[in-house]
Amino acid sequence: MTADIRHIVFDIGRVLIHYDPxxxxxxxxxxxxxxxxxxxxxxxxxxxxxxxxxxxxxxxxxxxxxxxxxxxxxxxxxxxxxxxxVPYAYPESVQAMERLIAEGRDVTMLTNFASDTFAEANEIFPFLKKPRGVTVSGDVGLIKPDLRIYTLHAETFGLAPAHTLFIDDSAANVEGARKAGWNAVLYTGADKLAADLAAHGLAG
Known part of the structure; x- marks a missing residue:
C-alpha cells in the first residue's frame, strides 16, 4: 500500500527544464x-x-x-x-506539476542551483513561480544529496516526510531523500513520471 502523499517536491534541472552545457x-x-x-x-x-x-x-x-x-x-x-x-522546458513534466497545483496539491521545489542562475531561470520559465516555494542550494549553502538540505526543506515548508514524494533525475539525490524519510522516485522521462504519480495516488 502506498503512502498517503500530501506533499510533492520537484527537482528542476533535467526534470522540469533541460540542461546541457x-x-x-x-x-x-x-x-x-x-x-x-x-x-x-x-x-x-x-x-x-x-x-x-x-x-x-x-x-x-x-x-x-x-x-x-x-x-x-x-x-x-x-x-x-x-x-x-537551458534551452527549453519538458512540457509533460511542467503540465504534470501544474495539474497537481490546480488540483490543490501542495507542490514545492528542491534544487541544486546557483542563486544567480536560478533568478535567471525564473525569468525564462515563469512556471517556476507557481509552486508554493523552493529551496535553492546556492541560497542555503547545502546541496543534495546532503541529508541536511532535505531536512531544511521539510522544516521550511512544514512537510511530513512520510507523506512527501520527491522527484529527481539523480539516483544519489533520490536515495538522499529516502534516507530523510521521504518517498522518492527517479525521473527518466514523461511516461515513468506519469506512472510514478499514478502509483502514489496522484494520477491525472
Whole structure:
C-alpha cells in the first residue's frame, strides 16, 4: 500500500527544464574530444557544483584561470553562455506539476542551483513561480544529496516526510531523500513520471 502523499517536491534541472552545457560549447570548442577533455579537466561537474553550494562565479572563474590561464575565454564562457544551456522546458513534466497545483496539491521545489542562475531561470520559465516555494542550494549553502538540505526543506515548508514524494533525475539525490524519510522516485522521462504519480495516488 502506498503512502498517503500530501506533499510533492520537484527537482528542476533535467526534470522540469533541460540542461546541457554542450550546447554553447559545441560551438566554442567544436572538436568533440577536446570539449570532453575540457569538461573532464577544467570546468568539471565538481567545480560547477560548488556554485550550486554558494560559491560566487567570480571566485570560481578566478580559481580556474589561475590554473589554466590559456583557457580564460572558455572558462568565462561557462557563465556567460549559461542561458544557452537551458534551452527549453519538458512540457509533460511542467503540465504534470501544474495539474497537481490546480488540483490543490501542495507542490514545492528542491534544487541544486546557483542563486544567480536560478533568478535567471525564473525569468525564462515563469512556471517556476507557481509552486508554493523552493529551496535553492546556492541560497542555503547545502546541496543534495546532503541529508541536511532535505531536512531544511521539510522544516521550511512544514512537510511530513512520510507523506512527501520527491522527484529527481539523480539516483544519489533520490536515495538522499529516502534516507530523510521521504518517498522518492527517479525521473527518466514523461511516461515513468506519469506512472510514478499514478502509483502514489496522484494520477491525472
Amino acid at each position: 554542450n550546447i554553447p560549447f559545441s560551438r566554442l570548442i567544436p572538436d568533440e574530444k577536446e570539449r570532453a577533455w575540457f569538461f573532464e579537466n577544467i570546468c568539471t561537474h565538481d567545480w560547477n557544483i560548488e556554485q550550486d553550494r554558494g560559491r560566487s562565479w567570480e571566485e570560481a572563474e578566478k580559481l580556474l584561470i589561475a590554473l589554466h590561464p590559456d583557457r580564460e575565454s572558455h572558462i568565462r564562457a561557462f557563465r556567460r553562455h549559461w542561458r544557452e544551456m
